[in-house]
Amino acid sequence: MSYLIKDLPDSEKPREKFKKYGSDYLTDEELIAIILRCGTKNMSVKDLAIKIKKEYPNLNDLTLSKLENIVGMGEVKAITLLSAIELGKRCLNDENNISIKFNKAENIFLYFKNKIGHLSQENLIAVFLNNKIKMISYKTIFIGTVNMSITHPREIFKEAINNRAVYIILIHNHPSGDVTPSKADINFTNQVLYTGNIIGIPLLDHLIIGKSKYYSFYDNGDLNEKYIEK
Structure with a gap:
């Protein structure tokens, strides 16, 4: 039989603490215990939560496979x-969308680094901006290596038009951590730049993001069709 939160003494029940003091009073482990609801026949849910937090102090590092490798964590608990x-994360993003102006590469990097900087595959994201250079929305366009032969600008601008974007920004990660643009990165960037100028939805920047650093095509003066390499 699994250990349940209700089996704990009242003084140790995270839900009772939540009701009495509010969520700010609870530790990360107690919040995790509330989400998981029950432990295993050999481990209380609170101990399971402590184990998770001890192995992964930064919860942003958690993945499905990592959680499933923890004794007591099955697929359902992991997904929950x-x-x-x-x-x-999405609630925080909604708040940030109101105030963040994407007129600096650093602002873009700080917003997206925890979303894609740690990923093991390249993710290409298009960010759609209004006339005040604030984000309307963003969308993952492609997962894999950025390549003009398989990722076409029309996919980006179709979404831009649907979102009534005035400007766009491209972002993708380099899992290796080396943010130096490849020939394919340069070619694709300038293809999008060229298309955007024709359509009237300019590309403002393209950032390549690593875990702790970034490369901005705009800051490095690379947003120019002449850089397309043959």
Whole structure:
């Protein structure tokens, strides 16, 4: 039989603390315990939450496979916890969208580094901006290596038009951590730049993001069709 939160003494029940003091009073482990609801026949849910936090102090590092490798964490518990973490990220993003102006590469990097900087595959994201250079929305356009032969600008501008974007910014990660643009990165960037100038939805920048650093095509003066390499 699994250990349940209800089996704990009242003074140790995270839900009771939540009701009495509010969520700010709870530790990360107690919040995780509330989400998981129950432990295993050999481990209380609170101990399971402590184990998760001890192995992964930064919850942003959690993945489905990592959680499933923790004794006591099955697929259902893992998905439940990851869903709660993702929802929290989205709520924070919604608040940030109101105030963040994407007129500096550093602002873009700070917003997206925790979303894609740690990923093991390249993700290409298009950010759609209004006339005040604030984000309307963003969308992952492609997962894999950025390549003009398989990723076409029309996919980006179709979404830009649907979102009534005035400007766009491209972002993708380099899993290696080396943010130096490849020939394919340069070619694709300038293809999008050229298309955007024709359509009337300019490309303002393209950032390549690593875990702790970035490369901005705009800051480095690379947003120019002449850089397309043959």
